[in-house]
Amino acid sequence: MARPTQIVLPLSGPAREQSIVLGAAIEPVIRAFEDAANWPFRTAILSGPPRSGKSLLARWFAQSGMGTAIDDADMQDEAELFHAWNRAQEGGRPLLLVGPPVPAVWQITLPDLRSRLGAALPLTIGTPDDAMLSALIETHAAGRGLALEDGATTYLVPRVERSFAAVEALVAEIDRLSLERKAPARQAIWREALERLAGRGEAPEQGDLN
Incomplete structure (x- = not known):
């Protein structure tokens, strides 16, 4: 799967460095x-x-x-x-x-x-494709300091809703479950995060993205 590149945004002020995934969208x-x-x-x-x-x-x-x-x-x-x-x-x-x-x-x-x-x-801005969803998962995980086990994007991309908000919410849920259980972010946690978000309509944490 070809991966999009990223651009690091040269933003001033005290906010942490942020980046945008460059995909077809x-x-x-x-x-x-x-x-x-x-x-x-x-x-x-x-x-x-x-x-x-x-x-x-x-x-x-x-x-x-x-x-x-x-x-x-x-x-x-x-x-x-x-x-x-x-x-x-x-x-x-x-x-x-x-x-x-x-x-x-x-x-x-x-x-x-x-x-x-x-x-x-x-x-x-369009709908993210598979390559962009994969890169978004990795970018959100890196931003949280969340270490995903190998194969995470291969497992998650076909199962997550194809939207920016859904990916952000999914990674947040994986991170929360991993911290609660003091367990690595492996397939059992990925699966539970997907199940908990399914049909929940929960808004992701708000920040400077929009």
């Missing part, structure tokens, strides 16, 4: 970032499933000097967003807006803003 967004100067009206709107890394990607975009980013744009004052759009046109600096998690729809009430953002470039 995210690579088109990265390529679009590299061509930000050619975005229509210098504006793009980033959307994607919960916990797929939208906020981290937006911070990387801004801190790498590629343009300005506004996270949770759907929660911001629409008049301020309209001014931000105008500044992007006047200054020629690309503007990245992070919309609500898919499948939510961004309802824009200000007509002038709605018409302008309707012409923005839509960027969407």
